Amino acid sequence: MELVALIPAYREERYIADVVQRCRAQVGRVLVVDDGSGDRTGELAAQAGAELLRHDVNKGKGAAIKTGLRHLVADGVEWIMLLDGDGQHLPEEIARFRAAAEAEPDVRLWLGNRMADTTRMPAIRRATNRFMSWLLSRVCRQRIPDSQCGFRLVHRTIAPRLECETTGFDYESEMLIRLSREGERIGAVPVTTVYRDEVSSIRPAADTVKFFRLIFRYWGK
Numbered sequence: 001m002e003l004v005a006l007i008p009a010y011r012e013e014r015y016i017a018d019v020v021q022r023c024r025a026q027v028g029r030v031l032v033v034d035d036g037s038g039d040r041t042g043e044l045a046a047q048a049g050a051e052l053l054r055h056d057v058n059k060g061k062g063a064a065i066k067t068g069l070r071h072l073v074a075d076g077v078e079w080i081m082l083l084d085g086d087g088q089h090l091p092e093e094i095a096r097f098r099a100a101a102e103a104e105p106d107v108r109l110w111l112g113n114r115m116a117d118t119t120r121m122p123a124i125r126r127a128t129n130r131f132m133s134w135l136l137s138r139v140c141r142q143r144i145p146d147s148q149c150g151f152r153l154v155h156r157t158i159a160p161r162l163e164c165e166t167t168g169f170d171y172e173s174e175m176l177i178r179l180s181r182e183g184e185r186i187g188a189v190p191v192t193t194v195y196r197d198e199v200s201s202i203r204p205a206a207d208t209v210k211f212f213r214l215i216f217r218y219w220g221k
Helices: 016-027 041-047 061-074 091-103 123-140 170-181 204-218
Strands: 003-009 030-035 051-055 079-082 109-113 152-155 186-190
Touching: 003 016, 003 041, 003 061, 003 091, 016 030, 016 041, 016 091, 030 041, 030 061, 041 051, 051 061, 061 079, 061 170, 079 091, 091 109, 091 152, 091 186, 109 170, 123 170, 123 204, 170 186, 170 204
Parallel strands: 003 030, 003 079, 030 051, 109 186
Antiparallel strands: 079 152, 109 152
């Protein structure tokens, strides 16, 4: 099966080259969307062998994913592997998604699940992930074990339906809701929990407000 890695990246110059190189060892082709970083993220990604698209200004993770999806769908790519540029997802585990998709071809969105082993996940994130996943599961009307995981495999046929309104981190939640409401079954693949000393781009107050606005928009519909 044809599979290309898509990495939305914002100020990830510390890890991006390593992530790109390890992805290329797994899938060959890697596309990085530099979301207006202002540092050497794009330069280092290109040097490591990635194709590069750039936003002139920071538009948000969701906007970067949508830019990459449009580009790869236009290229006729069959499967698109989403992962972050900060090293929290192990490219070596892409094979798990490939195996799952080949075993169940009717599932067109596969979501990484870190919740089987949370010993290395900070307690506050573990609690937050469990609560948000429970809430998203209610809205999606199917079980979503780790709604906050950005490690995802997307089939080209559903990518055009992911032109959601959101452009930030809440895009990853709206993706799940929209597809679930359209009858798509979302599969889960066990992945490793990886946390380093990187500074998260998530803004706790602002992004939490966006998340709950999203939930209220779909609740009861």
